[in-house]
Amino acid sequence: MTDSQRFLSLDVFRGLTVAAMILVNNPGSWSYVYTPLEHATWHGCTPTDLVFPFFLFAVGNAMSFSMKKYAGQGHAAALKKIGQRTLLIFGIGLLLNWFPFFRWNGENQLVLKPLSQLRIMGVLPRIALCYGFAALIIHFAGERRSFVIVGCLLLAYWWLLPAFGQSDPYSLEGYAGLRLDKWLLGEQHLYKGEGVPFDPEGILSTLPAICNVIFGYLAGSYIQQKGKDYPMLCGLLIAGCVLVFAALCWNLVFPINKKIWTSSYVLYTTGLALLVLSILMYAIEFRGWRKAASFFEVFGKNPLFIYVMSGVLVKLYLLLRTAPQQNLYGWLYTHVFRPIGGNYPGSLLFALFHVGLFWLLGWWMDRKKIYIRV
Known part of the structure; x- marks a missing residue:
């Protein structure tokens, strides 16, 4: 087995976890999260765990x-x-x-x-x-x-x-x-x-x-x-x-x-x-079946950088305000994603949008052969 073949499976597995991290960390509203996307209250284990x-x-x-x-x-x-x-x-x-x-x-x-x-x-x-x-x-x-x-x-x-x-x-x-x-x-x-x-x-x-x-x-x-x-x-x-x-x-x-x-x-x-x-x-x-796995492969090539950037963006959302008591994070969910799908679907759509957004970042970096190793 060649190095590229070995690393492909590794990249896909690692990329799958990074995409899942972004998905579970960024619901539109923490009040409307589907149960599998929540951590167990205490004992037990959900897919998110x-x-x-x-x-x-x-x-x-x-x-x-x-x-x-x-x-x-x-x-x-x-x-x-x-x-x-x-x-x-x-x-x-x-x-x-x-x-x-x-x-x-x-x-x-x-x-x-x-x-x-x-x-x-x-x-x-x-x-x-x-x-x-x-x-x-x-x-x-x-x-x-x-x-x-x-x-x-x-x-x-x-x-x-x-x-x-x-x-x-x-x-x-x-x-x-x-x-x-x-x-x-x-x-x-x-x-x-x-x-x-x-x-x-x-x-x-x-x-x-x-x-x-x-x-x-x-x-x-x-x-x-x-x-x-x-x-x-x-x-x-x-x-x-x-x-x-x-x-x-x-x-x-x-x-x-x-x-x-x-x-x-x-x-x-x-x-x-x-x-x-x-x-x-x-x-x-x-x-x-490599084409089916290519989506997650993109995340796996710059995993820590993409994860950090997802955290940076969310923190900026929370800092920027559209009104005295509303930050950009809440505004996006309330005015963009909830009107499209309602509470729970809108909250999930918000998270999926950001998975896609950071996939685009990873795809662009891959196209430019930019790989940030920590």
């Missing part, structure tokens, strides 16, 4: 190709490259959290967003940390021991939550990671989407999330070692089914939960990622 772990899996899959370059280099050179990339992605995440640097106060005046209230964690900071730690583990431990480390991390997290949690350790109030985040980061630097200071991309839950990246790396390495044949594909399918079954069994005592990123959630999402990747590989590499 698969998007982020799938992206981490894709990060690991890409690492199985890119980290070959470190093999002939010393530890110092590898550490430098891994550290630089980790810090760069984390820094971009912090800037995106702070962007657009100004906000409206209660007197309809633009004021500087205080750094004292800057959210430190988030999607990009988690990607950075998961990439960095996974790369270090793989570089120094190798593949076999990395697999053992994954098992240890997942079991350790299972032990940590009851050991340091309160009453119900799998609830928001009893979750040990909440106390850790408050202590290390401070309440002012946490996400408040749950109505209370709580970060679903917090410090403690980053530990099991690292495993999604390592699993992605091991899957990519397995594909390269076995080559393009049906036994390889069957191996991916069987591994996916085994992990999903194990996750559902573990769910009985350690609930599948994205917001605290439980170990059963890691196995469940990794298993489903393997199944989806198997289907894509069969369709693209074995059957040659």
Whole structure:
């Protein structure tokens, strides 16, 4: 199997997750979102809850190709490259959290967003940390021991939550990671989407999330070692089914939960990622259905850049106002998309429009051979 063939399936899988990120992050109105496009309230898993772990899996899959370059280099050179990339992605995440640097106060005046209230964690900071730690583990431990480390991390997290949690350790109030985040980061630097200071991309839950990246790396390495044949594909399918079954069994005592990123959630999402990747590989590499996959391939060639740009645009929508109490985001939904389809369809149409908008950006960049690697 040639590099272009291998990377095509990877690009499509990664692009699928980026398109899904844009779709679920940009409804016209959060009051009118179809259930599959919402996160689970707490325990459980919706299609939306698969998007982020799938992206981490894709990060690991890409690492199985890119980290070959470190093999002939010393530890110092590898550490430098891994550290630089980790810090760069984390820094971009912090800037995106702070962007657009100004906000409206209660007197309809633009004021500087205080750094004292800057959210430190988030999607990009988690990607950075998961990439960095996974790369270090793989570089120094190798593949076999990395697999053992994954098992240890997942079991350790299972032990940590009851050991340091309160009453119900799998609830928001009893979750040990909440106390850790408050202590290390401070309440002012946490996400408040749950109505209370709580970060679903917090410090403690980053530990099991690292495993999604390592699993992605091991899957990519397995594909390269076995080559393009049906036994390889069957191996991916069987591994996916085994992990999903194990996750559902573990769910009985350690609930599948994205917001605290439980170990059963890691196995469940990794298993489903393997199944989806198997289907894509069969369709693209074995059957040659490439035209049908070209839409998502565009997203996969500049994934982080397109994701960041989608966040930048939405934040600009929220900053720009068409009236004293209405921002551009709300105006577009109310005056453009809701009149076309009504509440729920209009909200979905708003999200689909932005998926298409950023596809055009990715398509233009691809035509111009512009590929921004972070």
